[in-house]
């Protein structure tokens with residue numbers, strides 16, 4: 001039988017269409033399969049705080065196939081207003097709770113069967129740790145231990161099961177390869193665990209621990225616990241130690257937002273000692289990016305330092321803040337500097353922090369993205385443009401804290 005060429009063309013086009021549809025369907029299915037295989041339920045603790053909220057935002061927006069569960073007690077430092085832009089995202093859920101409550105943490109892990117944990121919840125202000133060390137010991141040490149126990153308890157059914165790694169070997173589970181993770185307990189820590197530097201040198205990952213405040217001692221203890229669970233039980237862990245962060249949404253008890261708030265309200269600027277202590281400042285969104293990179297690419301059991309290569313003597317930094325504030329508020333230059341007041345030094349005040357983050361750069365390719373001059377302008381502009389946020393967090397309990405902290409200095 002002879003088939004007319006137009007009939008043949010029609011049939012051919014139909015077949016092509018079916019094939020294309022099949023190709024498209026299989027592409028779609030592949031995509032869905034990829035999403036399914038790469039989907040994870042990740043617990044982020046302390047996600048309503050300063051760094052935590054930046055990290056939650058990054059993870060929720062960048063990884064729609066991850067379910068991000070933000071666990072936060074909402075202490076004075078936790079603020080859900082930090083996350084209004086993503087609060088309705090389908091891959092985000094907030095749970096209010098205390099990491100010190102072991103039973104609650106156990107039940108939470110049982111319910112969600114988290115694939116991984118990124119642990120940031122902590123008491124984080126050095127001055128508060130001097131006034132009340134026990135809060136720090138409970139949250140930072142006991143709270144971390146509770147999370148480690150819960151992770152160990154749900155991940156013990158891993159295949160192959162949790163066993164301690166042999167000397168010099170990686171545990172028999174964990175990273176499947178670059179860009180993929182299975183279970184991971186990521187502890188976000190601080191450079192303060194290394195102690196205080198003199199005029200020279202930098203903290204490296206191998207620098208011995210020498211914490212000197214109740215805050216840094218509690219963070220050092222939690223780092224030790226995390227490593228102990230890796231060596232003893234083979235729990236897949238990673239730790240990063242970061243320098244001072246700055247940026248939007250930081251509670252105005254820390255130097256930069258406190259001084260912005262005081263300048264705005266023409267209040268004195270309490271500089272501890274002679275203002276000669278040195279800190280290494282990093283843009284908070286760069287810290288969140290570093291956590292993302294480490295979470296996805298680090299080898300289990302490793303530690304990474306994160307820093308800004310951006311050292312400032314406090315008094316020099318304060319003068320920059322004053323200058324930018326004068327400019328942004330339209331005040332005569334030099335006006336805000338008049339508010340500088342030297343007050344009694346912080347007890348045990350660490351002289352200098354400086355982080356060597358070469359390992360993170362060489363192994364995982366991370367470097368800070370923002371120049372400090374640009375970052376500080378953006379930061380100040382954010383606090384001035386978000387008056388309501390600042391007013392809300394500085395009302396009520398903040399006033400009592402401020403009176404207690406600074407009245408006797």
Ligand code: NAD
Nearest residue numbers: 046048049050051073074075077078098099121122124245
């Ligand atoms: P933050 O004080 O702004 O936030 C801490 C968050 O933890 C808050 O939302 C608070 O409500 C929550 N939290 C406190 N106790 C809790 C508890 N018992 N249970 C559940 N949630 C609780 O702190 P941050 O500056 O965002 O720091 C986050 C983490 O990063 C901390 O572990 C800190 O040690 C570390 N870190 C901070 C810096 C820095 O410059 N801020 C630098 C390096 C490392």
Ligand code: DAU
Nearest residue numbers: 124125126190191192242243244253254255270271272277
């Ligand atoms: O290095 C990382 C650490 O940086 C984090 O682990 C901590 O959570 C974070 O709070 C920060 O600790 P610091 O003590 O360095 O930050 P803070 O902003 O409190 O102080 C910065 C410097 O400014 C420090 O040398 C003390 C000084 N200072 C601070 C305050 C609040 C003042 O001179 N006056 C002040 O009123």
